[in-house]
Amino acid sequence: MEVDYTGNDNEYEAEYDTMGAQKEASIEDKLNKHEVYGDEAMKELTPILEKLTFAKDSSEEEVIQEVTKAFNLKDDYQEFDLEVVFEDGTKKEYKVNNK
Structure with a gap:
């Protein structure tokens, strides 16, 4: 996940990968x-990720709202980019560009 806000050095980036052994x-x-x-x-x-309840058929808006709330991020972002691989292997990307 990468969330960019206005200005320099105003981003939040988190990566969590448990695919495979590593x-x-x-x-x-x-x-x-x-x-x-x-x-x-x-x-x-x-603990943050365990709170998330969205599913692969949830709307992009629902997913983004839930993630920004769980991570305590402000809604005034310039760009939002989230990539999720669900347990069944389905891969989805949620992107918003407010620039």
């Missing part, structure tokens, strides 16, 4: 000057 996670929160990687990022992201 697990990866990272948070690069330039809004709040907070960057964590690996196990520490996994510990932060897991």
Whole structure:
């Protein structure tokens, strides 16, 4: 997920990948000057992701609203880009460009 706001260094980026044997996670929160990687990022992201309830047939608007709320992100973003791979292997991308 990548969310960009107006101005320089105003983005929030989170990655969480548990596909296969290797697990990866990272948070690069330039809004709040907070960057964590690996196990520490996994510990932060897991409870947030467990709150999410959207499904692959949810509307783009529903998904974006739920994700921005769960991650405590403001709605005044310039760009929103989220890629999700559901448990059945379905891959969906949710993109908004307000520039």
